[in-house]
Amino acid sequence: MNKKILHLNFSDNGGAAIAVLRIHNALKKNNYNSKILVAEKITNSSDIYCNQNSFNKFFWNLKKKISRNLKFIFRSKNKNTHTLSFFNSNILSQIDKYDPDIINIHWIGNEFISLKQISKIQKPIIWTLHDMWLYSGAEHYTTDQRFIDGYNKKNRNKDESGFDINRWVWNRKKKYIKKNIKIISTSDWQYQNSKKSFLLKNNDNYKIPLPIDLSIWKPTDKKDARNDLKWSNNKIYFLFGFSDYSRRNIKGLDIALDLFDKFNKTNNGNCILNIFGDIEKKYLNKENINILGSIKKPSELKRIYSASDLLMNPSRLESFGQIALEALACGLPILINKNTGTNDLILCDEMGYVLENESDSNFDTLLEWFNKNCLSNNQKLLHRKIKENFSYEIIATKYKSLLNEI
Numbered sequence: 001m002n003k004k005i006l007h008l009n010f011s012d013n014g015g016a017a018i019a020v021l022r023i024h025n026a027l028k029k030n031n032y033n034s035k036i037l038v039a040e041k042i043t044n045s046s047d048i049y050c051n052q053n054s055f056n057k058f059f060w061n062l063k064k065k066i067s068r069n070l071k072f073i074f075r076s077k078n079k080n081t082h083t084l085s086f087f088n089s090n091i092l093s094q095i096d097k098y099d100p101d102i103i104n105i106h107w108i109g110n111e112f113i114s115l116k117q118i119s120k121i122q123k124p125i126i127w128t129l130h131d132m133w134l135y136s137g138a139e140h141y142t143t144d145q146r147f148i149d150g151y152n153k154k155n156r157n158k159d160e161s162g163f164d165i166n167r168w169v170w171n172r173k174k175k176y177i178k179k180n181i182k183i184i185s186t187s188d189w190q191y192q193n194s195k196k197s198f199l200l201k202n203n204d205n206y207k208i209p210l211p212i213d214l215s216i217w218k219p220t221d222k223k224d225a226r227n228d229l230k231w232s233n234n235k236i237y238f239l240f241g242f243s244d245y246s247r248r249n250i251k252g253l254d255i256a257l258d259l260f261d262k263f264n265k266t267n268n269g270n271c272i273l274n275i276f277g278d279i280e281k282k283y284l285n286k287e288n289i290n291i292l293g294s295i296k297k298p299s300e301l302k303r304i305y306s307a308s309d310l311l312m313n314p315s316r317l318e319s320f321g322q323i324a325l326e327a328l329a330c331g332l333p334i335l336i337n338k339n340t341g342t343n344d345l346i347l348c349d350e351m352g353y354v355l356e357n358e359s360d361s362n363f364d365t366l367l368e369w370f371n372k373n374c375l376s377n378n379q380k381l382l383h384r385k386i387k388e389n390f391s392y393e394i395i396a397t398k399y400k401s402l403l404n405e406i
Contacts, residue, residue, distance in 0.1 A: 003403060004033040006100035008091070009107050011040040012048050015243060016107035016130040018322060019186070019210050021045075023104075023128070023395070026211040030396035032403075037094055039112050049098065056090060063087040063111040077159040080250065082138040083109040084169055085118075092117050102406055106130060109140070119176040124406045128184040131319050134173070135197035137166025141250065141317045146170075150198040170199070179203055182402065186210050186320040187341030206402055209344060211395035212325050214387055216298050219331035219379040225307035231272075236375075238263065238273045239308040239332070241323050245279040252314035252337060255358055259312065259335070262363055263370070264288055273312075274304065305330035309374045314355055318342050328352075329386045331379025335366075347385045350378045
């Protein structure tokens, strides 16, 4: 009989939540008893548990506010999310209620559960990394080397001041994160970071990419998609997407805009850049740039992927790259930055181009690649490559090998 798996994630909404749902669905489709426990529920799925009354919600929101308002004691140029995981919650009692065989922890920001409580869990734990938080300090992404060397007074980032919240959280992780927790990285970039990190180098580390539902994410004919969207068949369409405008720097929006200007000049102003996500038009009031807003329906986003010529996804830090995976499954090539988790998605030259540096002094090489691979019809090839490596069946098989060890 297959083991009961309980996934822990703060919410069923957001990037990590999408990843958790895809892992859950892949396991469930392959006959695993998989459920998800969250503190904040948006969807109506019966597989997602959220037993929070008004009293619990009030205190959860209070803890979130305290955790997020670190600016009163801590200053940093790192504007990524910082999480303490200091405050206890009622999650342990809920875990006991569902009595799983295995706990799969995911994104636990917003004080979902404390580090001390995690150390008290008696069930076997798998921890899937969705960012750098588990092996760093309080920050979810960092560019310094403290996660490798260990957080001490001498190696603090010069851009920080006030109480060293990152070192404090890191020391708590050192105390409470057990060495028998099995770590899943979703990309080689994440795997290498985890293996060389001070905190996780002695844990069992595995590399299992995120799956995708190919019954949803598949190509439609480019001309048909453009007709449906009322896009011109004589224009070249670039695409950029992100969920939060405040993270535009880490997502490489400036790089995408600079490269788009070069493409547009080369093609005599015949290019269009469509941007989807949580961004207002006033922030990018530029010619040949359209703000599509937040797109919730997969059917609509699939049509946009299929109608476009290139997804620009030059994130400076990226654990995996779900938007890039969706685009490729719909037959859209991607442009990405070197040394990120998205690199694993490029399995052949037709699938994407990797920027060697942000200034991209090799624009002529990029242009040659673009003209060869993005203006021809490689939709079926790209979809097949994704199916061979990231389908529910393929990823569930990888999980099965790990679960059988426990």
